[in-house]
Amino acid sequence: MAVGCWRSPLLLLTALALAATLGHFEGWKGFQEKPMSKKNMNSTLNFFIESYNNASNDTYLFQVDKLLRSQVQLTTGVEYLITVKISRTKCKRNEKKSQTCHFQSKKLKKSFICDFLIYTVPWMNFYELWNNSCLEG
Ligand SMILES: *[C@@H]1O[C@H](CO)[C@@H](O)[C@H](O)[C@H]1NC(C)=O
Ligand SMILES: *[C@@H]1O[C@H](CO)[C@@H](O)[C@H](O)[C@H]1NC(C)=O
Ligand SMILES: *[C@@H]1O[C@H](CO)[C@@H](O)[C@H](O)[C@H]1NC(C)=O
Ligand SMILES: *[C@@H]1O[C@H](CO)[C@@H](O)[C@H](O)[C@H]1NC(C)=O
Numbered sequence: 376m377a378v379g380c381w382r383s384p385l386l387l388l389t390a391l392a393l394a395a396t397l398g399h400f401e402g403w404k405g406f407q408e409k410p411m412s413k414k415n416m417n418s419t420l421n422f423f424i425e426s427y428n429n430a431s432n433d434t435y436l437f438q439v440d441k442l443l444r445s446q447v448q449l450t451t452g453v454e455y456l457i458t459v460k461i462s463r464t465k466c467k468r469n470e471k472k473s474q475t476c477h478f479q480s481k482k483l484k485k486s487f488i489c490d491f492l493i494y495t496v497p498w499m500n501f502y503e504l505w506n507n508s509c510l511e512g
Pocket of ligand 3: 430431432
């Protein structure tokens with residue numbers, strides 16, 4: 376489920392080398408608790424929820440309800456380990472999403488707590504969902 380395109384292999388190599396260098400010099404080890412920029416957060420969460428909805432069999436769309444935790448690790452790209460609460464909305468999954476989708480409030484109310492790992496190369500607009508597990512919550 377890779378979105379985005381590698382515009383040029385050379386650019387990719389440059390990017391990877393740069394990331395490796397940065398990673399080396401900043402001495403990142405494992406995941407760190409770190410606030411994400413709003414912009415990165417938006418696109419990362421949007422990518423996640425779109426993947427989730429794509430794979431879902433639910434009649435309704437889910438949306439991110441609350442960001443619970445985000446950790447980041449710099450490797451050849453940026454890996455985000457994120458915990459979110461997602462909830463069922465009133466928008467049907469197979470309808471064009473035109474209006475804002477409000478969360479279900481009555482019988483159909485449903486939420487999951489999801490842990491997922493997303494690999495991104497932000498400066499190339501590349502996202503890949505590596506891990507995802509959701510528990511009813
Ligand atoms: C993030 O997304 C929300 C809703 O989709 C939007 O209102 C907001 O402007 C976005 N912020 C950034 C920094 O992209
Ligand atoms: C979701 O599905 C649409 C239509 O098949 C596709 O264009 C899009 O890339 C998918 N999104 C993700 C994040 O997999
Ligand atoms: C959707 O349904 C298929 C077939 O019943 C099942 O294998 C799959 O796990 C379901 N996906 C989700 C996200 O529940
Ligand atoms: C990712 O998957 C591995 C192996 O399936 C598992 O051990 C790990 O806990 C998962 N991580 C997350 C964040 O779900």
